[in-house]
Amino acid sequence: MHKEECFYLGKIAKKYSYKGEVLAYLDTDEPELYEKLESVFVEIHKHLVPFFIEKSQLHKNDFLRIRFEDIDSEEAADRILGCELYLPLKFLPKLEGNKFYYHEIIGFEAEDQRLGTVGTIIGVNDSSAQPLFEIIKGDIEILIPMIDDFIIKVDRDNKKIILNTPEGLVDLYLEN
Template identity: 40%
Template sequence: MNIDDCYQLGYIIKPHGLKGELQLLLDVDSPEDYQNLESVFVRQGQQLVPFFIEYINVRSEKAIVAFDEIQDFEQAKTLKGAELYLPLSALPEPSGDQFYLHEIDSFQVISQSGQSVGCIKNVIESGPQLILVVEDVGGVEILLPYTESLLIKLDREAKEMHINIADGLIDVYTNPENED
């Protein structure tokens, strides 16, 4: 499995007990959705190695798991800090205007006036807001702050994201002669 085809589910905090159980941190919006996992990929070096789950007990954002392959404390402690991954196909379907960051890559950004601003090339996570890195038709990179309240409409079929953009923000990038 290629890491680019996966998302990070969380990581292994530490061994739990002497029988090879592990404590996990599930860094996802709804950890309870993962109560019935059958397997995960554990990152070991640059490889993702499949581990089959004997049982998992999810409590809030943490979980206790027993892997079929891990039989004792010594084996368990070798996995401390390892990242956990699942295939992108295992992501729950977002509802309404919710989206995953990887999903909006290459979406067209449309302003509140209906004007196409450009294509999303990257998304930067910056504290409480996202920064959309948008490239216009002339190749100019435009950085647009984004919060949920700015979203007008997300059209998955058309691959468009309609958002409210502050007046004059795009001009800062597209009209450099206006600089002082």
């Protein structure tokens, strides 16, 4: 399994018991969806390694208490402390309406109600305070803030996002 085929679930934060149990911080709004997992991928030395789960339960809302097969001591748990957890993309819950995962909209056409086709979404820049659609039109890169008020419709069937951007925002990039 390659990292590109997976999503980040969380990180092994600390040991829980002397028998090798660990607490994993889950980076999700719905941790209960992941309480009954049979396995996860643990990133070890930049490789995703499958780990099978004997038992797991939620612990203080954002943590999952996990007992992995073959991790039966503090020393074994120490070796995976701080490692990130991943699951295949197929385990992501389906989103509907105007909610979407960033990876899901790559390749979608961005269409503005006023300007028509703006370009193709090639990525999402989420390194700033406000995530941005990265859109390419010819050799021009256009950045549009991902603001709910701008997003009119996510059309999954036609791989298109309909936007209503303020006048001047996209025009700035297109004026040459």
